[in-house]
Amino acid sequence: MFCIMVCCWLPVIAATAETHTTPLHLQPNDVLPTGNEWISLPDIRASDGALGTFNVLSMVHRGLLQVSGAVSGTEGKPVISPSFTADGKPVPLHYPDWSLVEYWTPMAHQSINGLELTLTWCAPPDARGAFLRLTMTNHRESAVEAKLGVQASWGALSRVTYTPVLLKGNLSTGPAPWVADGEVFSFSTTDTDFAWSLVHPGSQGVIVLPPNNVVAPTVNAERTQTLGRGQKMEALYVIGAGIEEFSAPHNAKALREMLDREGADALIARTAAWCAKHTRTTGDPALDTLMNRNLIFTTLYAWGRTIDTEQFVGVTSRSPRYYVSAAYWDRDAMLWSFPALLDTDAVIAREALEYALTFQLRNTGTHSRFIDGVALEDGFQLDEADAPIVALASYVNKTNDTAFLEAHRTALIFLRDRLASRYAASIGLYTSLQDSQDEYQKRPYLTYDNVLTWRALLAMAALFDRLKEPDQARALTQRVADLKTAILKHCVVPGPPGSTGTMFAASTDGTSPLFVEIPPGSLMRLPALGFVPETDSVFERTYEWLHSPNYKYSYSSEPYGLPGSYRVPFTTSWAVADHLLLKHGKERAMKVLRDSPWDGGVFTEGVNPTTGILDTNGRAFATAAGYLAHAVCEIACTDKQ
DSSP states (O other): OOOOOOOOEEEEEESSOOEEEEEOOOTTTTEEEEEEESSSSEEETTOOOOEEEEEEEEEEEEEEEEEEOETHHHHHHSSEEEEETTTTTOOOOSEEEEETTTEEEEEEEEEHHHHEEEEEEOOOOOOOOEEEEEEEOSSSSSOOEEEEEEEEEEEEEEEEEEEEEEEEEEEEEEOOTTTSSEEEEEEEESSEEEEEEEEEHHHHHHHHSSOOSSOEEEEEEEEEEOOOOTTTEEEEEEEEEESSSSSHHHHHHHHHHHHHOOOOOHHHHHHHHHHHOOOOOOOOOOHHHHHHHHHHHHHHHSEBBBTTOOOOOOOOOOTTTTBBOOBBHHHHIIIHHHHHHHHHHHHHHHHHHHHHTTTTGGTTTEEOOOOSSSSEEEEEEEHHHHHHHHHHHHHHHOOOHHHHHHTHHHHHHHHHHHTTTTTTTTTTTEEOOOOOSOOBOOOOOEEHHHHHHHHHHHHHHHHHHHTTTTTHHHHHHHHHHHHHHHHHHHHHHHHHTTOSSSEEEEEEEESSSSSOOGGGGGGGGGGTTTSSSSSSSSHHHHHHHHHTSTTTOOTTTTTTTTOOOOOSEEEEHHHHHHHHHTTTHHHHHHHHHHOOBBBTBBBEEOOOTTOOOBBBGGOOOHHHHHHHHHHHHHHHHOOOO
């Protein structure tokens, strides 16, 4: 069985009464992500706890700055490699047992030859860094000369927007200025562009290569202690990031001081408390694990703060494991991740919406952008132009924050006019150059996109009513009615071979309909948008045909099959989410949800319809993780917010 399993709920040692750990069953090549709004640790290896890379967001670089280890042969070394030694002999942590503290902080445990080893990676809230805790407990009869340590290796700094681009400059290391027990790693061109630091209280650090050596600066740090029977030792290693040689080690120093004052257990518990506030419950421990891990993942990997300007920004994913990481889409941010934010933290949701309505406003509807709002991939997508309107309405409806709406009235007018510019009066529909899977569509009138526009206009009418602008509200209400009439007239047509009557086309030019599914903008979502009930006969015929062998990508005969497309020829996470909201599709969607291993439990772009194994291109997809986690909560959460 490949699925992530929840065996039991266990209290975290020295944590609060409400804090729990969740055991994980991982595959050998799995990785575990953790982090906070400042730093992402996307690829902690399940095999040994080593940190492959870490990254921060950078506004000046318009994406992620990724720190990678030295290259050895054809493979890169981890940035941080832990080590355990007893009486001069290595005691390797090898495929340990893993658990998550409050769904997020990874802890490894292993017992070997009378020694008990643990490893924990933790990124406390608000810290501009993270720490690694190693412990060893001696259960042998005799004393042990124990050593705990790490090797920090820096082979490259890359800018990541979609793919890593190696930055050219000098990599160097030296003692951290004004910070004891630490080293700073600097990247310099004409000036220092970025720095990070390793601080190791109680350990002895040795720079393996001389300062200013440009070839993979390396630091070894170890703590030595004689352990009698039953005794335990701990070593802490703190990494901090900054924009130059002083800020990086002092960010690490501040976290080290917190550890000194409060202890690692207290900071792990504090992190757990933050996570607990960003979770919900279904009453089913296994479902809670899937949902909550992904609610936190979308909160901290689809959103974060830049290290250089401290601006809160949104991205597809802060993990370079996702193939189009570190860029902004209105749809991804506002339609997929935003509802999950609103499920757990209205304050974060407000800041995300603020970013969308300011930094990203001018190019709303443009395919994709850099985090500073500059166009990355041109091309208009109607669903992206709708997205901020739908998000704003959902936020105001939930919070009654009319002051926020009033502050952004100008943005609302801009979004209204942006939509109006795509209106084709001759047919009464709205045009889009590309569809919701980011592909060019020759037929300009997309059914899902126009239904989403109908929903956005309906929401906008209600927003203007809140603003006490009845003329605006009335005009939009009339446009809503006219658009629905046009959709039913032009997008409901006689079906293709194998259909049983009229059905919804995916797109049309007014005369030639296209019958396909577009999973990120699915016809299966029309009932959830409120356009037609699930019992509507046209929708029922559409559902039947897309789930039949008559549609090439239906996967109707496969155990984990839900309709895909030529662009995503597998069962997608969007399809799972949309089918969870349908009475007819819920059971099969729930089977996919529970049986798939996903990406070590983190939702991906999709899974193989035959095996349920993940599609490897779409790992660590933070915004889609929010979409599916929100759908789970919508049907299953038992707590009320």
